[in-house]
Amino acid sequence: MTQWSALRAGVSIVALATSVVLTVPRLGYSQTEGMERRGDRREDRQDARDTRREGRDSARDAKEECRDAGGNRVDCRQEKRDTKQDARDAARDVKTND
Numbered sequence: 001m002t003q004w005s006a007l008r009a010g011v012s013i014v015a016l017a018t019s020v021v022l023t024v025p026r027l028g029y030s031q032t033e034g035m036e037r038r039g040d041r042r043e044d045r046q047d048a049r050d051t052r053r054e055g056r057d058s059a060r061d062a063k064e065e066c067r068d069a070g071g072n073r074v075d076c077r078q079e080k081r082d083t084k085q086d087a088r089d090a091a092r093d094v095k096t097n098d
Contacts, residue, residue, distance in 0.1 A: 048091035055087015 059080040066076035 044095045048094045051091040051094055052087050055084055055090070059083035059087070 062083050063076050063080040066079055067073075071079075
């Protein structure tokens with residue numbers, strides 16, 4: 001083998017090795033933690049939404065019971081508002097405590 005042939009073969013081997021190294025996909029872990037945090041926030045939002053929904057249902061029931069018991073309209077409405085506000089506070093606690 002002549003000197004030029006050996007040089008060409010060496011350059012070809014180096015070029016081939018470099019192209020293989022550059023085309024191999026790199027392992028990435030940075031997205032996994034972000035995906036977990038997003039999933040946790042999504043679950044927290046869903047839990048808070050469910051809490052508010054349950055609060056609305058129980059507020060309707062409380063107002064209806066108050067009216068059936070003969071309570072006056074203003075007091076029943078205030079009871080419903082208080083129940084809904086308690087549910088909102090509980091939903092905020094669900095989102096911030098996790």
